[in-house]
Amino acid sequence: MHQIVILGGGTGGTLTANRLRRAYGWDEAHITVVDQDDAHVYQPGLLFVPFGLTQPEDIVRPRGRQLRHGIDYLTTGVDHVATDRREVVLADGMTLAYDALVVATGSVLAPEETEGLTGPGWMERVFTFYTPEGAAGLEAALDTFDQGRLVVNVVEMPIKCPVAPLEFCFLADWFLRERGVRDAVELAYATPLDGAFTKPVAAEHLGGMLADRGIELVTEFNTGEVDGTGGRLISYDEREIPFDLAVVIPAHNGAPCIGRSPGLGDELGFVPTDQHTLQSTVAPEVFAVGDAASLPISKAGSVTHFEGEVLVENVQRFLAGKPLDGSYDGHANCFIETGFHKAMLIDFNYDVEPLPGHFPGEVGLPLLKESHLNHLGKLMFQWVYWHSLLPGRDIPGIHSAMPTAGKKHAADT
Numbered sequence: 476m477h478q479i480v481i482l483g484g485g486t487g488g489t490l491t492a493n494r495l496r497r498a499y500g501w502d503e504a505h506i507t508v509v510d511q512d513d514a515h516v517y518q519p520g521l522l523f524v525p526f527g528l529t530q531p532e533d534i535v536r537p538r539g540r541q542l543r544h545g546i547d548y549l550t551t552g553v554d555h556v557a558t559d560r561r562e563v564v565l566a567d568g569m570t571l572a573y574d575a576l577v578v579a580t581g582s583v584l585a586p587e588e589t590e591g592l593t594g595p596g597w598m599e600r601v602f603t604f605y606t607p608e609g610a611a612g613l614e615a616a617l618d619t620f621d622q623g624r625l626v627v628n629v630v631e632m633p634i635k636c637p638v639a640p641l642e643f644c645f646l647a648d649w650f651l652r653e654r655g656v657r658d659a660v661e662l663a664y665a666t667p668l669d670g671a672f673t674k675p676v677a678a679e680h681l682g683g684m685l686a687d688r689g690i691e692l693v694t695e696f697n698t699g700e701v702d703g704t705g706g707r708l709i710s711y712d713e714r715e716i717p718f719d720l721a722v723v724i725p726a727h728n729g730a731p732c733i734g735r736s737p738g739l740g741d742e743l744g745f746v747p748t749d750q751h752t753l754q755s756t757v758a759p760e761v762f763a764v765g766d767a768a769s770l771p772i773s774k775a776g777s778v779t780h781f782e783g784e785v786l787v788e789n790v791q792r793f794l795a796g797k798p799l800d801g802s803y804d805g806h807a808n809c810f811i812e813t814g815f816h817k818a819m820l821i822d823f824n825y826d827v828e829p830l831p832g833h834f835p836g837e838v839g840l841p842l843l844k845e846s847h848l849n850h851l852g853k854l855m856f857q858w859v860y861w862h863s864l865l866p867g868r869d870i871p872g873i874h875s876a877m878p879t880a881g882k883k884h885a886a887d888t
């Protein structure tokens with residue numbers, strides 16, 4: 476009987492546990508998931524809360540209920556992992572021995588790392604929509620915001636879903652127009668990147684979309700301080716951006732339990748991981764999935780989903796003493812809500828940047844182009860998340876490997 480322990484019962488932990496449970500007979504593997512709480516938040520839904528398009532309670536479900544029968548679920552904190560003893564030490568001192576460990580502890584927000592961010596003005600004129608409380612507080616603030624400067628700021632990379640702050644800008648533009656106050660509001664987006672996004676083709680498209688909507692783009696802005704009283708973002712190179720309302724995406728770190736585990740994490744608390752097999756480089760029996768893994772790709776639910784397929788195969792191969800499958804190509808896929816009931820879709824991997832065309836083949840959803848169809852896709856994704864992605868079911872036509880049919884390279888256009 477293999478002992479498989481999964482740390483974290485979010486997107487990655489849940490889909491991995493469910494896929495493994497289906498892969499193994501009950502007498503072949505004992506699977507345990509550990510999470511510190513029982514509230515599974517559909518995080519992409521947080522984007523819609525500030526605009527009154529959904530409520531926090533509509534995007535939360537009990538974690539335990541997302542796990543198949545035959546998976547042990549422990550609601551308790553992980554204190555640390557002793558990789559030398561192949562043992563997880565829980566907050567109550569109990570230990571779990573493992574033959575294979577899957578780290579799926581995600582990333583945590585660290586607003587306290589930025590001077591002033593959680594000081595005066597926090598949750599009054601400085602918010603984040605990356606937590607249910609922050610998103611709900613921002614809804615109330617936006618509702619009465621009729622004039623002034625609204626600034627959206629990414630403090631530093633990496634963050635979860637790097638397109639979410641851009642989506643917030645587009646939705647804010649739409650929301651303020653719907654309310655008839657857009658002309659009285661200046662909108663700005665301040666990012667540490669040198670463009671609107673990391674990849675050149677998408678950065679150009681998204682930068683153009685910000686310009687078309689009259690949203691100022693401030694690049695290479697590394698926030699050193701937030702002055703909530705004076706209404707100023709101050710960068711390390713002493714540039715200032717004034718605001719009346721700030722929407723800040725705080726720095727992200729790996730879960731603190733990784734930092735407490737000798738040798739398991741890098742300097743930010745993410746697990747060094749082979750980018751193709753998802754086996755950690757720390758110990759052969761340790762794997763990492765989702766935001767917890769230190770990989771050169773976006774921290775996103777879609778990435779977590781595509782990684783999960785290869786990771787589950789590799790946990791089985793590892794336990795059977797077989798060579799691992801090195802096929803994860805960095806496939807990532809994001810709907811970008813652009814307002815006015817439209818969205819854009821981008822699909823890329825480690826080597827191929829987001830390109831125009833269609834997904835998943837010659838016929839399908841338009842890529843790098845706003846459409847109503849993509850907006851419907853974004854809305855439908857919540858159902859797919861609870862009913863297909865988390866239970867570990869395959870989604871027809873959508874696989875771990877990035878599809879190339881349907882994509883147009885520069886030479887084709």
Ligand SMILES: Cc1cc2nc3c(=O)[nH]c(=O)nc-3n(C[C@H](O)[C@H](O)[C@H](O)COP(=O)(O)OP(=O)(O)OC[C@H]3O[C@@H](n4cnc5c(N)ncnc54)[C@H](O)[C@@H]3O)c2cc1C
Binds near residue numbers: 484485488580582635
């Ligand atoms: C506003 C927002 C919008 C987003 N939009 C999109 C989108 O449109 N598309 C997309 O693909 N992705 C999106 N994402 C990103 C996506 O939600 C995450 O990348 C994904 O959930 C990562 O899954 P994970 O399993 O790695 O982490 P999580 O789902 O965050 O799970 C980590 C789990 O580990 C647990 N944990 C941590 N430490 C401990 C401990 N010490 N003990 C016990 N348990 C612990 C946590 O409680 C948590 O349940 C968005 C995220 C946000 C915040």
